[in-house]
Amino acid sequence: MPQSAPVQPSPARPTRSAARPPRWLRVVLPTVLLLVWLVLAGLGGPTFGKLSGVSSNDQAAFLPASAESTEVQAWQEKFTDSEAIPAIVVIRSDEKIPTADLRQYAAIGAKLGAVDGVQKPQSGQTTSVAGPIPSEDGLAVEFIVPIADSNSVKSVVADLRSTLADSIPSGTTGWVTGPAGLTADLVNAFGGIDGILLLVAVAAVFVILLLVYRALLLPFLVLLTSVFALCAAILVVYLFALWGWIKLSGQSQGILSILVIGAATDYSLLLVARSREALEQMDSRWTAILRAWKAAFEPIVASGVTVILALLCLLFSDLNSNKSLGPIAAIGIVFSLLSALTLLPTLLAVFGRASFWPFRPKVVGEHDRRHEHEAGQRVAGLEGVRGVWLRVGRVIARRPRVTWIVAFVLLAACALGLTQLKANGVSQTDVVLSQSDAADGQKVLAEHFDAGSGSPVLIVTTEADADAVLAAAKSTDGIATATLYAGNTRPSTTGQAAEPIVKDGRVLVQATLADEPDSAAAEQVVRTLRSTLPAEDPDVLVGGVTAIALDTNDTAQNDLVKIIPIVLGVILLILMLLLRSILAPVLLIGSVVLSYAAALGVSALVFDHVFGFPGADASVPLFGFVFLVALGVDYNIFLMTRVREESLRIGTRPGILRGLGMTGSVITSAGIVLAATFAALAVIPILFLVQIAFIVAFGVLLDTVIVRSLLVPAVSYDIGRAIWWPSRLWKRTMHSERAESID
Structure with missing residues (x-):
């Protein structure tokens, strides 16, 4: 068992009363930034209600042009000279329908054909509606109603249902189904994306921020940062969809809102934590915020770039729905980054310590620092760490190997549930979870x-x-x-x-x-x-x-095999550049893949035995992978960049404990926020979104609580300085240890 390094007190952090930054940095730049974001929010806010006008939920539109069914669709348009979508109207009677009554039903067909949006009859036809077609048992009749206005399927189907309800004889019941009816119900199910989804997500984040910070103003500042980022992202996505550069669907729209709110809040939490630290060390709020911004810049940018590149890997997908989600979500992350690095620091600088009211951070004196050092109780790296993270740090310092083995076995056991995953697609009648x-x-x-x-x-x-x-x-x-x-x-x-x-x-x-x-x-x-x-x-x-x-299902399954290695390769390269190491990034990638497998395994069991879902969309594993791996690496980036920073000062093993202690609360809070925002997707009664909501929410919590809190720091502590191989930090600590042994 590796021994803890000798206790090395953390160097005193001097209280600074530095000169204030120049006027342009205190007045001009914040004013310009606030104006820019107000303009973006003012332009982007009204576009929320316009997104449905440039959104399509037509499954066929998301297939590649090379797909056989896509080629057939092109031929079909040549034969019919129409893009009409058929609606099937079925009427069931409590008693057998006499043949003589079919004339009465023919009149119903004429009324259906007269509904606006239904294809007009061709020359020689009285109506474009086929029917009434009686069933062999004589208890039902059906009509085939071609809907010509494919952009208004929802409203046309609603009119057909209204006309049908007013026309059918007593003792009968009617339904509008078929491709048009199913599409209309799918569009209706997406109806809450513009309002309910965003309201639930924002409310959940607000409550969590109140509980975490116990401050009244700070939650509003963080949420304002997230909402402004979403407004700007919505504006760009709307314009790109309007110009035909991207294909927007209801599911992409929902994921965009959740991703921006969650990511922007995560980045904001890291900056807020650094700001509180700086305000406890410096008198000037301007100098403190600038120092916090510099400290948070690298991990926030590295995290954002990682997620952006991982999402852009979806461009390699053959399925247009996956391919379009990549740039849409990447646009959201870009504005999340920009808002967290420009708008939030401006707001924090303007309000200063008042942002944290009623628990304003105070400058910590030398006596308080000595007390913090004693709180670590002579475990190197835990000076100033208190509460649960002090206890976790002690466990890792005393039993690192046992800790990571137990965490590994737990995750591996959860991953066994993957054998129960049924992600081969579901019937269209099962896509909408509400009454259809x-x-x-x-x-x-x-x-x-x-x-x-x-x-x-x-x-x-x-x-x-x-x-x-x-x-x-x-x-x-x-x-x-x-x-x-x-x-x-x-x-x-x-x-x-x-x-x-x-x-x-x-x-x-x-x-x-x-x-x-x-x-x-x-x-x-x-x-x-x-x-x-x-x-x-x-x-x-x-x-x-x-x-x-x-x-669609076959293409989605092929995408899973193709895109996963690309995403892993891109993230591994970024981590190597960020941490200047090979071993640490490999271990981090392995940890998030294991976390993903565990989350998917548990989700499969819950879907089958708790919710009773009929299966899962073939794209669910791929979307779950992209979000969980990219976002899971986020938290490891937050942790390991701080660990590296502390290791440069006090050594690797103490640096691991201190990095964990200093980031524990903020990363856990960020994980809870992100899990809550993704869980909000479950308010939209679409099977795909509900499953993504559970997989990502559960996976993020699993990654936050088990992987980042126990597995990664414990295995890193067990390995020691070799975790930085072959970087200069590894060589430096190796030479330092040799010098100490000679002394």
């Missing part, structure tokens, strides 16, 4: 009709091979019917042959699935078609709603 009219309608549709009605598999083939491909599709298990597209809004059910539409030598086959189009069985049918149909036509393409979901 479309999800309910989809179940009714599956009870009375072929479940894939209105969401057919689309097969593009050459005209010469059309008959062979059609026959092969019909004979495939899981396909109820298949027809050549001849300009109808739905597959022909009359049995009459119709001349198929031909575009550039290609025809379109519509195949109705027997299973629900977003089920695992339906995805397997698409896989089967893609493996068997090339025998009939080597250039055949298989797409449609089910294929889009399948390609």
Whole structure:
């Protein structure tokens, strides 16, 4: 067991009454900075409500152009000359519907077709709505309603539901479902992102800051810093989305808000902690804030750059939803950095010690410093450390190896839950956790009709091979019917042959699935078609709603394998440059990967056995990895930069204990704040966001409490000076130890 280094009292920190900084630094610069941020907030604040206008939740828009389903979608637009999204209206009766009553239902179809936003009928048609189509059991009818205004699906579906409720006969119940209905309910679920999400996140952060600092003004200053950063980020993201430079979705919008509030608060907490230290050492608030800013600048910038580069690694993704999130979130971190390093120090300098009222920091005298030294009770590095961090430091100093082994075993045990993770995607009816009219309608549709009605598999083939491909599709298990597209809004059910539409030598086959189009069985049918149909036509393409979901999941899983090594490599390089070491960064990377695996393992068990979720989106592990690894390294950067600073003064092992003691409270507070902000995502009833909320919130707490507080400092203490290998600090401490042994 390594022995503690001899007690080395921390050098006295002289109280300074330095001359105030020049007038431009005290008056001109703060005034300019405040004006700049007020302008950014003034311009960015009103854009919150405009983001939905440049946001898209269309799953197909996030697939790469090379995806097979994307190619089919392009062909489909050629055949139909329309980008209409089908809504399926299903009406179920308590009793069998007489054939004579179908005329009454036809009148309902006409009313649905007259709703604004529904595709207008083509020449020779009275309505673009297909139906009423009776079910075989006679208990239900369905309509296929093409919605032409794809940018207003939410409002059009709402009007369809209102029209349906006013038109259906007594004794019947109606639903609007299908791709349009599910999209509308998804957009509705995202409706709280602009207001509720931000309100919950800000309220949680405010309460935590009050409890941590027991100050009335400081929480407002920190929150003002975060909110102004978010306003500026929203402004830039809105403009980029408006100009078509990035694709914005509801999930990206929610993550952006949470990430900016959490990150800006974290960086602010580090600066506030340094400011309090400086105010206890110096009379002048201006000199103290400037000193704190210089001390916090390197770890804050290093942390921010690490997160930015990790997020930009998402640009290597083949899935456009992942690729777009990278720059969107990176923009948020950029403004979090800028606000923490410019706006907050300005506010702290203006208000000075009053920021901490009623517990204003006072200049510590020599008598108090001697008392602080005695508080360490002769453990080198713990001079001035009190409370829980004094006790943790003692445990690490006495039993470093036992401490890190226990922490490692605990995390490894949690990671075993990874075997229970089901991240292969979920059906679209399970995406929205709140009540969904479309999800309910989809179940009714599956009870009375072929479940894939209105969401057919689309097969593009050459005209010469059309008959062979059609026959092969019909004979495939899981396909109820298949027809050549001849300009109808739905597959022909009359049995009459119709001349198929031909575009550039290609025809379109519509195949109705027997299973629900977003089920695992339906995805397997698409896989089967893609493996068997090339025998009939080597250039055949298989797409449609089910294929889009399948390609999205497959692409997301491929992204996970590709992006994780890139992110780890980038972060490792940054840590090496920051710490001027190889061994320490490798250990830090290993610790956050273990923490990520543990968080994901516990999350998998909670999702399966506590919440009863049907599975997870294929992008959940990747998003969880990027956020947890980047943000987990944040706290290790805060810790190890302070450890390195103290090690240069008092040696490695005392420096580890002192660095832990001096950063313990601020990093723990930052972790709690970040966990609370990400947990706020759970107020949006979207399965993906709820799962990300739990994974990141739990993972951050696990990283803060176990990894940064016990595992990293204990293993570093156990290794000793070699942790800095091969830097000058390692060589310097090695030479110092040799000199001491000679003496």
